[in-house]
Amino acid sequence: MSVLIRFSQKRRVFRRVTEKPKADPPSAFLACMARVAGQAGKIQETLMPYYINHFTCSAAAWPKDRDGEIAAWxxxxxxxxxxxxxxxxxxxxxWISNTEGYVLLEAASKAEVIGICAQFWPLFHNDIMEIVPTAEAGPAILAGAKRGWERRR
Incomplete structure (x- = not known):
């Protein structure tokens, strides 16, 4: 089975329509992106922003007894x-430690992402950021750097 991955300036992602790929633990970020993009089959094109959420445990909000903590986990x-x-x-x-980790999301809006992350509050603090593909961010960064240097002259 082949995997189709295509990212462009408009953050195009191809997603399978015929069936959902089976969930398997990816060994790297690229494996995750390949799964997001879909596998061979009938595809449809969607434009969806990507978000990354760095979550950390809010220790004060967790149960203080052993059984409560195990149940919460x-x-x-x-x-x-x-x-x-x-x-x-x-x-x-x-997870990057026993108290913090990352979530990769593909959603229509940051409000949708906030709603998903809110399910884990108050036990976890969420720091949500949109990921801008290099094809979009690169030219903007270069233009800004050039303007910055022009002002210094």
Whole structure:
């Protein structure tokens, strides 16, 4: 089975229409992006921004007893897994320590992303950022740098 990946200045992503790819733990960010883009089959083109959420545990909000904490972890991990495996904007979740991690989302708006992340509040603090592809950001950065140097002359 081949994988089609195409990102352009308009953040085009090709997504499968015939069937959803099976959820498997990606070994790298590119594997995640390949899964997001879809696999061979009938495709449709969609324009969706990407967001990355850096989440951290809010220790003060967690239960103080052992059973409560274990139950909260069980619920949080289960809910996050369901979002990745289901038909949601969440495309990837990963942990960088036992108290923080990242979520990659493909959503129509930041408000939609905020709504998803709010499900995990107050146990987690969320720092949500839109990812701008290099094809779009690069020219803007270069133009801004040139304007900055022109002002210094």
């Amino acid at each position: 069980t619920d949080m991990v289960g809910d996050a897994s369901e979002l990745v495996e289901g038909e949601s904007p969440v495309k990837f979740t990963g």
